[in-house]
Amino acid sequence: MKTLFVSYRVTDLGRSLAFYRALGYAELGRVDLGDGGRLVILKFPDEPAASLELVHRAGGGPVEVGSGFDHLAIEVDALAATLERLTGAGLEPGPVEYPGGPDGPKTSWLTDPDGYRLELVEWPPDSPEGLTTEF
Known part of the structure; x- marks a missing residue:
């Protein structure tokens, strides 16, 4: 599967x-x-x-994002360039965060028009691609 x-x-x-x-x-x-x-x-x-x-x-009415959904994670190659492009396109990404400390991934959060949260993630250069059993 x-x-x-x-x-x-x-x-x-x-x-x-x-x-x-x-x-x-x-x-x-x-x-x-x-x-x-x-x-x-x-x-x-x-x-x-x-x-x-x-x-x-x-006719389905407004979307109410349920309490069970948290977010969609999207991998990006270069977070700073992505944030600049998105801001230029009129979107409002949040500030850069370092949830794993200074050597971990860089992230930024964004919310879509219906309230769904998206996490943009730039992995450190030596990390395996995406989340694996070695994360």
Whole structure:
């Protein structure tokens, strides 16, 4: 088994697509769900497959982010450059943090239009790629 992607229900599909496109996601496809609902499948250009799905259900009302969801983590190559690009695109990333101390990963937090939190992570140069059994 393997995880395919995470799916978010969104209140305003156009607003959410603008946010995730500014973040760097590219659209792979759309599915009409009927009754005005649709989903859009996204991925980063360097990813081999879909990693995010946005689902809009017409008349579904505003999204209330539940207490069980915490955040989506996104790996970036250069956090400072990413934050500069996102700020230039009108997004509001938080300050750089060092949760593992000065030699650990660098992170910054961002919130999407529906309140979903995203953690941008730059791993230290000598660390294994992403989280592994060696983290």
